[in-house]
Amino acid sequence: MNFETTVVWSDKFPGKLQCQNGQVIDYSPPAELEGVYGPLTPEDAFVGAANMCFQIVFEYVARDLGMKLLEYRCRAVGDLEVVEGVKKFVKIVLYPEMRFSAGSKMSNLDKALSTTKRKCLVTNSMDLELEIVPQVL
Numbered sequence: 001m002n003f004e005t006t007v008v009w010s011d012k013f014p015g016k017l018q019c020q021n022g023q024v025i026d027y028s029p030p031a032e033l034e035g036v037y038g039p040l041t042p043e044d045a046f047v048g049a050a051n052m053c054f055q056i057v058f059e060y061v062a063r064d065l066g067m068k069l070l071e072y073r074c075r076a077v078g079d080l081e082v083v084e085g086v087k088k089f090v091k092i093v094l095y096p097e098m099r100f101s102a103g104s105k106m107s108n109l110d111k112a113l114s115t116t117k118r119k120c121l122v123t124n125s126m127d128l129e130l131e132i133v134p135q136v137l
Contacts, residue, residue, distance in 0.1 A: 005018060007027075013036050013039065014028045017040070048076070050092050053123060054117075054132075061112050061119065062104075062108075062116075066105035067106065079093070089128050090129065092126070097136075106136070109134070
């Protein structure tokens with residue numbers, strides 16, 4: 001299985017990111033790095049990919065463990081540092097806020113989170129620490 005994107009850029013930002021799934025997204029470096037404010041940045045996409053993937057996998061895992069997820073909102077914070085002279089994300093902290101239906105097996109929450117952390121394709125492909133700080137509403 002392969003996943004493909006195409007970047008199209010001409011003279012100035014924003015450029016266009018064409019995704020295999022049909023989405024076309026404007027992109028730019030962050031405004032602080034000579035980009036423009038508004039379009040998706042690679043840094044936002046990186047942290048966002050971790051956040052989206054974790055939610056998708058968590059919903060499947062939780063369902064399999066008898067937990068029906070009704071709402072999920074998660075702030076993700078990527079810790080960017082200079083490591084050996086180069087910028088690198090060293091940690092992402094996810095702050096999921098979750099609401100489950102009545103009758104969900106809430107005793108399985110820790111197992112659902114740890115299993116999701118183990119199975120999440122995107123975060124497992126990143127060379128960084130992943131921390132989860134959950135809150136059940």
